Amino acid sequence: MTLAEIEAVRRSADLVFDRHAVDSAYDRMAKDITRELCDTNPVILCVMSGGLVPTGELFTRLDFPVQLDYLHATRYQGTQGGLTLNWLARPLHDLKRRTVLVVDDILDEGLTLSAIMEYCREQDVEAVYSAVLVEKKHHRKAPGLTADFVGLEVEDRYVFGCGMDFHGYWRNLPAIYAVAGTT
Numbered sequence: 001m002t003l004a005e006i007e008a009v010r011r012s013a014d015l016v017f018d019r020h021a022v023d024s025a026y027d028r029m030a031k032d033i034t035r036e037l038c039d040t041n042p043v044i045l046c047v048m049s050g051g052l053v054p055t056g057e058l059f060t061r062l063d064f065p066v067q068l069d070y071l072h073a074t075r076y077q078g079t080q081g082g083l084t085l086n087w088l089a090r091p092l093h094d095l096k097r098r099t100v101l102v103v104d105d106i107l108d109e110g111l112t113l114s115a116i117m118e119y120c121r122e123q124d125v126e127a128v129y130s131a132v133l134v135e136k137k138h139h140r141k142a143p144g145l146t147a148d149f150v151g152l153e154v155e156d157r158y159v160f161g162c163g164m165d166f167h168g169y170w171r172n173l174p175a176i177y178a179v180a181g182t183t
């Protein structure tokens with residue numbers, strides 16, 4: 001795709017949630033996370049790259065002792081999305097007996113989150129929670145998978161902004177858009 005096409009997609013996209021709606025969602029999520037985890041000395045695991053923006057937004061809203069780490073696991077990488085995760089980096093912290101909060105931008109089919117949660121459980125964590133800014137509503141979800149903290153729900157369209165990319169671009173937008181013509 002050319003840069004001109006990338007820019008055209010942004011121009012023709014539909015605004016799904018403006019920056020105020022997104023900020024309110026972060027506020028709500030941070031409140032819920034605080035209520036649940038403030039006494040657990042948790043480690044937050046940012047799922048790179050999409051989780052970068054939501055993790056930063058949530059992290060600075062937390063006012064209790066919390067550590068930060070990251071992992072890089074991807075199933076899309078510009079493709080249709082395979083069934084297995086490609087692990088590019090694992091967390092540096094020893095997660096044994098820790099409370100872990102995995103933060104990502106979007107829960108779509110759920111295979112990414114499901115594999116990461118399983119990885120955490122294999123590390124003998126005390127407890128593992130998940131937070132996503134966006135959950136996409138459809139019936140292709142990994143069975144039984146929900147996130148513990150969800151900011152916003154979107155319909156079954158390709159969305160970008162707030163960490164979510166369109167061909168590697170537009171993660172930087174502070175609002176959420178849907179590609180025109182996607183249903």
Ligand SMILES: O=P(O)(O)OC[C@H]1O[C@H](OP(=O)(O)OP(=O)(O)O)[C@H](O)[C@@H]1O
Pocket residue numbers: 047048049050051073074075076077078081104105106107108109110111112113165
């Ligand atoms: O629920 P799923 O259908 O598994 O999809 C959700 C995952 O897809 C995206 O990651 P991607 O692999 O595109 O990498 P990225 O974070 O670098 O965009 C997104 O950031 C989630 O991690």
Ligand code: HPA
Pocket residue numbers: 076106108109157158159160164165166
């Ligand atoms: O709708 C989406 N947008 C961006 N990244 C994604 N990864 C899975 N679904 C999506």
